[in-house]
Amino acid sequence: MSVTHRLTAPAPGWTAATDVVVVGSGVAGLTVALNVRKAGLRAMVVTKAVLDEGSTRWAQGGIAAALGEGDTPEQHLDDTLVAGAGLCDEEAVRTLVTEGPDAVRRLIATGALFDRGEDGEILLTREGGHHRRRIAHAGGDATGAEISRALVAAVRTDPGIELIEHALVLDLLTDTEGHAAGLTLHVMGEGQRDGVGAVRARAVVLATGGMGQVFSATTNPAVSTGDGVALALRAGAAVTDLEFVQFHPTPLWVGPDAEGQLPLISEAVRGEGAHLVDAGGVRFMVGQHELAELAPRDIVAKAITRRMQEQGADHMFLDGRHFGAEMWEHRFPTILATCRAHGIDPVTAPIPIAPAAHYASGGVRTDSRGRTSVPGLYACGEVACTGVHGANRLASNSLLEGLVFAERIAADLAGRHAAGELPERTVDVAAARAARPVPLPPSEARAEIQRLMSRGAGVLRSAASMADAAAGLALIAEQAHSHVAEEKPADPRVETWEAANLLLVATALVAAAAQREETRGCHWREDFPERDDAHWRRHLITTLAASGDPVSTPEEQ
Numbered sequence: 001m002s003v004t005h006r007l008t009a010p011a012p013g014w015t016a017a018t019d020v021v022v023v024g025s026g027v028a029g030l031t032v033a034l035n036v037r038k039a040g041l042r043a044m045v046v047t048k049a050v051l052d053e054g055s056t057r058w059a060q061g062g063i064a065a066a067l068g069e070g071d072t073p074e075q076h077l078d079d080t081l082v083a084g085a086g087l088c089d090e091e092a093v094r095t096l097v098t099e100g101p102d103a104v105r106r107l108i109a110t111g112a113l114f115d116r117g118e119d120g121e122i123l124l125t126r127e128g129g130h131h132r133r134r135i136a137h138a139g140g141d142a143t144g145a146e147i148s149r150a151l152v153a154a155v156r157t158d159p160g161i162e163l164i165e166h167a168l169v170l171d172l173l174t175d176t177e178g179h180a181a182g183l184t185l186h187v188m189g190e191g192q193r194d195g196v197g198a199v200r201a202r203a204v205v206l207a208t209g210g211m212g213q214v215f216s217a218t219t220n221p222a223v224s225t226g227d228g229v230a231l232a233l234r235a236g237a238a239v240t241d242l243e244f245v246q247f248h249p250t251p252l253w254v255g256p257d258a259e260g261q262l263p264l265i266s267e268a269v270r271g272e273g274a275h276l277v278d279a280g281g282v283r284f285m286v287g288q289h290e291l292a293e294l295a296p297r298d299i300v301a302k303a304i305t306r307r308m309q310e311q312g313a314d315h316m317f318l319d320g321r322h323f324g325a326e327m328w329e330h331r332f333p334t335i336l337a338t339c340r341a342h343g344i345d346p347v348t349a350p351i352p353i354a355p356a357a358h359y360a361s362g363g364v365r366t367d368s369r370g371r372t373s374v375p376g377l378y379a380c381g382e383v384a385c386t387g388v389h390g391a392n393r394l395a396s397n398s399l400l401e402g403l404v405f406a407e408r409i410a411a412d413l414a415g416r417h418a419a420g421e422l423p424e425r426t427v428d429v430a431a432a433r434a435a436r437p438v439p440l441p442p443s444e445a446r447a448e449i450q451r452l453m454s455r456g457a458g459v460l461r462s463a464a465s466m467a468d469a470a471a472g473l474a475l476i477a478e479q480a481h482s483h484v485a486e487e488k489p490a491d492p493r494v495e496t497w498e499a500a501n502l503l504l505v506a507t508a509l510v511a512a513a514a515q516r517e518e519t520r521g522c523h524w525r526e527d528f529p530e531r532d533d534a535h536w537r538r539h540l541i542t543t544l545a546a547s548g549d550p551v552s553t554p555e556e557q
Contacts, residue, residue: 096400218358222260
């Protein structure tokens with residue numbers, strides 16, 4: 001399948017070549033790169049900022065795996081299926097939980113240092129939705145940073161892995177058979193690789209992370225603008241379950257007008273026994289779920305939002321004063337420092353919190369080997385939809401999913417290479433030129449997109465709220481088209497490309513969410529408050545029409 005749409009951009013001014021190009025430098029992307037090297041393939045890692053600036057480093061809680069005594073993959077599977085609210089692919093989950101423990105052990109062998117007890121065993125904690133202690137953590141609450149450190153160190157010492165930092169991926173390139181043959185990108189630097197260029201490759205792996213910046217308040221870093229999902233859509237790939245955006249229950253509330261990336265108060269704080277309370281000190285989660293504060297995230301986020309509405313409050317509180325200073329300092333040093341930097345001392349006062357966009361359970365549709373619907377294009381990590389998360393991701397399954405499915409992609413590429421099924425590819429230049437350019441909105445559209453999405457498609461959704469969001473997004477798109485017609489187009493640059501990506505994924509998300517007329521997992525419809533298995537225990541598959549508009553089609557039951 002040839003690329004039918006592309007971002008408006010200058011022609012590539014330079015070209016590079018490799019065997020496998022990996023876009024993204026989190027746990028998923030770096031794991032793919034390290035593992036394809038073992039098969040003798042060259043790898044190139046393209047990352048938007050610097051190597052360790054992705055979402056992985058911000059993961060505080062840990063990585064879930066059945067490593068503890070008495071725990072089993074089957075129990076981990078059961079908890080994951082419950083959290084996924086009927087939409088998990090059970091075989092994908094089984095793959096995750098059975099291959100997960102050994103994948104974590106291989107991560108440790110790579111150099112990741114997890115917290116251990118006096119007996120030398122890995123310390124495990126609990127988080128929401130887990131019935132057992134199975135969350136391995138590092139540095140108390142700096143698990144992602146430690147995993148990122150270990151993988152970055154391994155990548156930097158491998159001469160067969162080439163790095164391109166400060167690079168925004170633009171679009172997929174294909175050969176005459178429609179097989180991925182590389183990509184275009186823009187490097188924000190100086191030297192030979194400056195501006196728009198092209199990387200030719202035998203296969204392309206998207207590990208670009210999420211799209212949290214589509215909302216005003218998020219726990220995601222500024223680079224999480226949905227670039228991978230947008231690229232995949234423009235390339236003709238199918239995406240799935242975009243409506244299921246998980247809102248983390250306990251980001252730090254820093255004021256009524258806070259925007260951008262908010263500090264996260266890890267679920268592990270509740271796992272160690274902190275309580276959710278309102279301004280009166282009432283533990284409102286007690287009696288709402290058997291696990292109280294440790295209920296799955298969608299349930300906790302909804303309960304917090306509902307309590308805020310009932311009381312006319314803009315935040316609730318997380319109370320861990322009973323931990324004492326020593327536990328805060330040793331178990332949660334990063335969170336303690338962050339809170340104190342914002343004038344809050346959790347040793348002596350409850351922490352103000354309010355839900356914010358956190359994780360996309362949906363993404364580019366893949367099979368068990370990470371293959372997308374476009375030959376030669378793979379996806380893993382948050383950009384992908386493997387079927388593991390269903391309608392709501394279970395806490396700390398994200399790092400594990402990135403690890404396990406990255407290994408499976410590398411194994412698939414190694415097998416294809418050994419079988420002679422991974423030849424060099426020649427870019428179909430005619431197809432690339434024929435792709436329809438996407439008009440770019442101005443850079444200031446980013447803030448308007450975020451405002452529309454937070455108001456119309458946030459924690460609480462309805463037909464009316466999403467219609468308003470859809471109309472506002474359509475107006476932004478119309479204005480971009482009219483500016484092109486008037487020969488006043490926005491300049492092609494990082495800010496306008498990111499705005500175009502956000503506009504596309506926001507439009508696709510709202511279209512899917514408006515179509516799903518039920519409440520399930522982290523998709524909460526005020527006008528359809530009940531789960532409807534008879535009609536909606538199925539996925540929505542989104543692709544781009546010839547017009548460039550996202551079209552969502554329910555999967556056949």
